[in-house]
Amino acid sequence: MKKLDLPGSATCDWEVHKFGGASLANAELYRTVGDLLVNEAKGRGSGAIPTMAIVSAMGGMTDLLIKVVDSALSSFEEAKQDIQAAVERQVATLRELAPAEITGPIEQNIRKDAEDILSIVQSLRMIRSVPAVTMEVVTGYGEIWSAQTLFAYLKTKNVPTDWIDARNILVVKSELVGLGEKGSAATGGNVSPIIVVTGFVATTAEGVPTTLKRSGSDYSATIFAKLLEAGRVTMWKNTDGVYTADPRRVPEAFPIESLKYDEAMELAYFGAQVLHPSAMVPCIDGNIPVYVRNIFNPSFKGTVIQGRSPTLKDTDMARRQEEEEERKMEQQKGGAGADKVFTKGAPVIPIKGITSIDKVALVNLEGASLIGVPGVAQRFMAAMADSNINVLMITQASSEHSICVAVPSEQGSKALEALQRAFELELARSTVNSISLLRGMSVVAIIGEGMAFTLGTAATFMRALATAKVNVRAIAQGSSERQVAVVVNAEDATRALRAVHQAFTLSETVASVAIIGAGGRVGGELVDQLNQQKSELKEKLGLQVNVIAAMSSSKMIINDKLMGLDTSKLPELIENGVQTDLDAFTAAIESDINPHKVVIDCTSSEKVSEYYEKWLKAGIHVITPNKMAGSGDLGRYRRSMEHVKQGSAQWHFESSVGAALPIISTLRDLLQTGDSVKLVEGSLSGTMSYVLRTFSETTPFSEAVRQAVANGFSESDIRTDLSGHDCARKVVILARELGIDMKVEDVEVECLIPKDIMEKKYQGTREEINNAFGGIADLKKIDSDMLDRLKKALANNNVLRYHTVINTETGRASIKIQETKNDHPLYRLKADENLICFHTSRYKTSPLIVKGSAAGAELTASGVFSDLLRLMRTF
Structure with a gap:
C-alpha cells in the first residue's frame, strides 16, 4: 500500500493518536480530545506535525447498538426504539460541539445509517439468530458516528481537518485479523494536518464490513502508524501509562517509564492493561515507538514501548x-x-511489572506408571488443541509423571472431558492415577528482561509469596527468562501482587496496622509519632504505615479503603465509629489484602492479650507494651511462641520491659551468641525510680507518688506500681526469655501498701483515683514508715532503690526496696531511669548494663515504634 504523503507544510513525520470510548463519553470529553489533538499537531518545537486520530465509538454506544440487535430478535418495534435512543444520544452530543451548518450534514448521515441498521436487523426475528457479520456491521457504526462527531468539533477550531472511514482502507485477509493488500484513493495526495479515522472497523476481501475483533482500535492505530511510517503512535487512556501492577489492587503501583515490545507482550499476555500482542506487530516491524499516556494529564510523558x-x-x-x-x-x-x-x-530492579490472570482453573494428570512412557505430553496437549482449549501455562514433573496446565475457568470442564477421552484406556487400566480439575485459581507473573542471568529473582518471588502466606499450586518460567508465573488461590491473588510488588522494591514497604488503645496515653503518643515521621519513613527508609483500624475502650473505626485512615484525624474518627468489638476488629484485619498485617496493642488489657495466639496463628504480627500475654497463662504463652517459631508471624514486646530500652533484645543477643546468663539485677520500675529519688525528709513519700502520677510515669492504676505487681510481670517476661517457666505468683514481691488499701474500692475512674491518690489519707499512712527506712539508709551512707533480681541457677526472682551502696550501679539511678545488669560467663569482671530513661508514655510509644520499624525491615 502506498504511504500517505506528508502535507506540503509539514516538516515532521506523521503521528498517530488513538482514543478509546472512555475518552469520548460525552461532549466535554470530545472537546478535551479535540483540543489535545490541536495542541499535539502544533509540534514540540520542530514544526507542525501531521496528525491522525483513531477513535473508538462514543463511550457506551457499542452496548446500545448491541442492544438494538438483541431487541430485534424478539421485537422490531423495540429495536426501533433502541436505535432511536442511540441516535439521539450521539446527535445531542454532536449539537453541543458545533453549529448547525457543520452538524447538519453529519446528523443526516447518522439518521440515514440508523435506517440502514433497521433494514439489516429487520429479518433477525424470523431467523432467530444473529449472524456474526450482522453484529459486526451494526456495532461498527459507533466508530463511524464518533469519527464524524470529533471531526465536527475540529472544524470549529479553524484547523484543516477531514475524516476517513477505515472500511475503505483496511482489508482483513480472514475471519480473524490482518491487513490485506486492497487500498483506497483516500490514502494518496496532500492531506489535512488532522485526520480523524474510524477505529475497530475494516472490510473483508469480499467487501463486507467487519471488525478487527479483540485487538480493536489499538490494532487500527498501529496499522495506520505503519502505513504512514509514523514517528510515533500514542494510546490515550485514563491512566499515566502502563503501571507496575494494577493500581486498583496494588495502590503503591506506579507508571513504568519504558518497556521493550517483548516485555509489553508478556505483560499483556498475563492480563495487564497494555496493547494486545497482535496490535504491537505493525509497530515492531516498523520499529515505531508506542506511547501510553493519560488524556487527563497530557504533560506526563507516560510509558514508551520500543525496541526488542x-x-x-x-x-x-x-x-x-x-x-x-x-x-x-x-x-x-x-x-x-x-x-x-x-x-x-544485576539491575537494581530486575523486573518491570507484576500482573495476573484471574478466573483460572488447573487441570492435572498424574500417573506413576507413565514414567518413561514417551508421548504423554504430546497426547495431553493434542487433546487441549483438538478441543480449542486456551492453555495459559504448563508445568510438568520429571518423566511426564505429572502434567498440569492452567486454563480459563470457563474452559475447565471442557478441558477435563477432553483429557478423560484422550486417556480413557489408561484410566481404565489405572495407568493414569487421576485427572483432576481445580477451580478458583489465579496466575500471578513477574516480567522483565532484567531477570535473565540475574541471580535470586525467582527466590525473591517465592520468598515474598511465602511471607504473605500465599500457597503456590504450580510454577513455570518462560524460556526467554523474561517471566516467571505461579498459580495461586484466587482469594490470595491480590495479597500476592502486593507482596511481590514490595519485595522487588517497586514501592515502599507497606504495613497495614491496627492500633488497639489508640485513645490512651501510649496509643495517642504513638499516633503522634507516626504522623511526625510519615514523610521521613517514606523518603529515607521506603516504609509506609497504613493504619487500617483503630480502637479505644469504647469505640472503633475500621477503614474500607486500601490506603488507610487519616491518622491526623484519628481521635475524631474513633469517636464517630462503632462500638468496640474485638471479633469484628479481628475479622477486618484478617480480610485485609496487604501481606504485612500488624496489630499494635497499647493497652494493659488481659482480654486483648487473649487474642494474641489467634492473631499470630493467622499470620498477623503483634507489637505491644502490654505485659499480660508475656507474663500470663504459661500454656497460652508457649502456644503463641510456637506460632512465632513456625514463622506464622512475629511477636515484638520489647517495650513491655523498660519502655524504649533494648533490654529484651540485648538478652536475646547474649543467649543466641552462646553466652550464659548467671544473674540479672536492676530496677525495672520507672515509677518507683522516680518516687525513691524524689521522696526525702522534706518531701513525703505520698507527695512523691502524687508527682509521679502527675508526670504520667505510673500505670493506669498506681496501686499496680506500688504493689510490685507491674514489675513482677516484667520479671516473668525476662525469666521466660531465660528459659525459666515462671509465673507472676512465683516472684517474691515486697508490696509497699497495706492489703486494705489494695482491696479498697475507690469512687471514680482510674484516672480520677490516680490524680487524687497521692493526697488521700490512706496513702499518707505509710509516709512515716517510709521516712524511717530512708533515714536508716542515709545513716549508713546508702540510698533506697527498688531492686529486682533473677537468679538463673536457682530459678527464683525477687523485687523489694533495699539499701544500695555507692559502688552499685543502682546508686546513681536517676529519677526517670530503668537499669538492668546482666552478669554472664563472658561479662565476668563487670556486668553488661542497659540504662536509660524509661518512664512515661512518650518513651513507651517510642519503643513500640522501634519494634514496628524493626519488624518492617524484615519484610
Missing part, C-alpha cells in the same frame, strides 16, 4: 564479554583477582 529484548544468546555473549573485560582490567592492575569469576552486575 536481546535473545538469551546475545545476553550470554554480552555477559561473557563483560567478564573478560573485567578480568583484563584486574590483570593490568597487577594480577590480583585474575582468576576471579565475574558476574555481570
